[in-house]
Amino acid sequence: MARDTKTCFLFDVDGTLTPSRQKITPEVLNMLKDIKSKVYIAFVGGSDINKQIEQVGDDCLKIFDFGFPENGVAFYEGTNLVEQTKIIDVLGEELYKKFVNYCLSYFSKIDIPIKRGTFIEYRNSMINLCPIGRSCSKEERKEFKKFDDVHLVRQKMVDALQKEFGKYNLQFSIGGEISIDCFPKGWDKTYCIQHLEKKNIKNIYFFGDMTHPGGNDYEIFVDKRVVGIKVEGPSDTVKKVYEKIKEKELFYSKGVDNCFYLLNITTNEFENPFLTRKSSRVPLDALKKDCNITEKPLRCKFSSLNTLLFLKIYTGKNNQDLPDLIQKPKCNSINITKKGLNGRLAKVGIIGKNSS
Structure with missing residues (x-):
């Protein structure tokens, strides 16, 4: 099969290519290497490039044709950084300090079974908020997810943030198992589409797990420029990728x-x-x-x-x-x-x- 240079398979990372905050499996790596000869492949995630490398491996940028850490606000073509934009340049220091102070006060008032450290993480493209703290263990992460599913800790915080800061053109989405992403409107994962369109890519297939309203894959999943495919984890991603390849295979x-x-x-x-x-x-x-x-x-x-x-x-x-x-x-x-x-x-x- 000749490579279809008009088509790109675009993957969320956490929960799609890898288990949540864990490393990629050989099964998924083999799938990526296999389909790269057939279509362009790219990843998009909210975390910075260092966290993507932690999960996908040191060759992360070599594996993919295009890399979009931080929702595409950072754009890599192969190993070359093509573009980088910073949220602080949009918000300004005063609004950023106001936002951080509000979130710290909010965290101090919520009652959850466990709290650890790193409740706010500044990234170039977003501010990541974590009620339990990002330094929690894998087991604590899973326990918080179960607690949050019942008590809606993150959804209630999103509602409060929307009421307080929505007027500043900020957007909030629940990501992964423990956190909330905050970013300027339009800086969700749809931001990366513009880079692919500039490469004359006409068919974009997006694979993601958090595709429900409020999830951090939702906006790109429903975008009319993309064919959205919901997955339930890495193994399901492999299955659905090959189903799509079979549909497109050039016989x-x-x-x-x-x-x-x-x-x-x-x-x-x-x-x-x-x-x-x-x-x-x-x-x-x-x-x-x-x-x-x-x-x-x-x-x-x-x-x-x-x-x-x-x-x-x-x-x-x-x-x-x-x-x-x-x-x-x-x-x-x-x-x-x-x-x-x-x-x-x-x-x-x-x-x-x-x-x-």
């Missing part, structure tokens, strides 16, 4: 002899196409000839393919030499049965069947 290549090589697969085999190795050789001229083009949206009918064929089509710049029917940006896929074209259009691909 053809153009040979030096001016032919298409198409996989011969049955309906059942398509459920796991990576196990299929047989192929059909179809000359380009024959492919063009066998397609009866009627009207837009494109409708075609094959007459010489001797098996069920599933051909995924990309319309990117790498396909300049493909037939006109595939070239057209709005080319839709079609289903062809033994009786011929049934007229039902799908999103991508061409399905053909010959009764022989």
